[in-house]
Amino acid sequence: MFFKSKPANIPSAAEALPGRDVQMPVKADHFVNGEALKGPYPANAETIYFALGCFWGAERLFWEMPGVIVTAVGYQGGSTPNPSYEEVCSGRTGHTEAVKVVFDPARISLDSLLKTFWEEHDPTQGMRQGNDVGTQYRSAIYTTSPEQAEAVDKSRATYQTALSARGLGMITTEIKPAPEFFFAETYHQQYLAKNPAGYCGLQGTGVSCPIGLGVSAA
Template sequence: MYVIDMFNKKTTMPTVATALPGRVEPIATAETHFVSGRPLKGPYPDGMATVYLGMGCFWGAERLLWQIPGVWVTVAGYAGGYTPNPTYQETVTGLTGHTEVVKVVFDPAIVSLEALLKVFFEAHDPTQGMRQGNDIGTTYRSAIYVENDADLQTANRVRDAFQAALGGAGRTSKVTTEIIPAPEFFYAEDYHQQYLAKNPNGYCGLRGTGVSCPIG
């Protein structure tokens, strides 16, 4: 039997054997975006592209991303772990392996993936490993999950450009962003969706490095 301690901010990834078992059925979430009214789970318009971005706590990250022209809808959720259909209380133990991510559905005719990744790298500190500021644990690691090989190449190229920019600014820390093909995405609970639109004075942990990304 697993005892869940939501204050145990683990920084070591679990294995398939040690991860929480989860559940078969998806957890309940909102149907539409609180700000735009668009459907969170689709259908999405033809021509849309998708990327999943982990920048620490997804509340502030989602608010930043839904305001970008060309972004059609954003959704808070969990990805990159082992536990099927996890709850928030499970993810924060570090025993699911997931990180908090924002699913970003965007129109590449209006905003490019490069432009989104420029915002991504500038808006948080992607060198901190299993944390963002005071938010510590695997669930707060930096991540880019992409849906095809071309996007994977783009993400790696922008990462390398930002790493060079960090070096040029005299920073010796290395980018730790996890960049992989998109694993299964699980929608977060209703109250997490567009949290800072519902709670304008709520917590936002986004803190950048002050270094500009030269691509995008």
């Protein structure tokens, strides 16, 4: 079922669609590297979640980075349990299109992931990315530890300074501890590896983010 109009604001839990108790079916392995989509992950792995517009292109950004163990796309930040893609597209679940990034901090730093996040989209646009309009396209970072939250806050301040120096607006990225992540349907997982000519609407501001030191100390 598709919806003809989308609300401009995130619905409250009372306003959101009811969803379902059953999880969306998803293939067990990553289409590109064969890693287990839902784990178990290596003991030293960390997880963080990014939303930066259409999740097809966003996921590809991160699975191509050395040190990233596995990625998956899903729905996050809303109230509807186990939503379908059509429901998220309606704007009536409150979710944004998110990418789960599981990485090895001994091989790639969180700063490097954050640098890619900030530079590869426009985090000042609110409920949209370019021509993609709606709450599902809002920018977000969902953290899984206090240390991640501190690093994210610092990176936001750093990038805001860079954006302001170029006359651009304020960052609207939603930043908070990670709410429940609902895996999207298998069709959407690693979509651009299965459909190389598929849509990718990502477009950055052209402003470099002066963070990212590469590999963390082991």
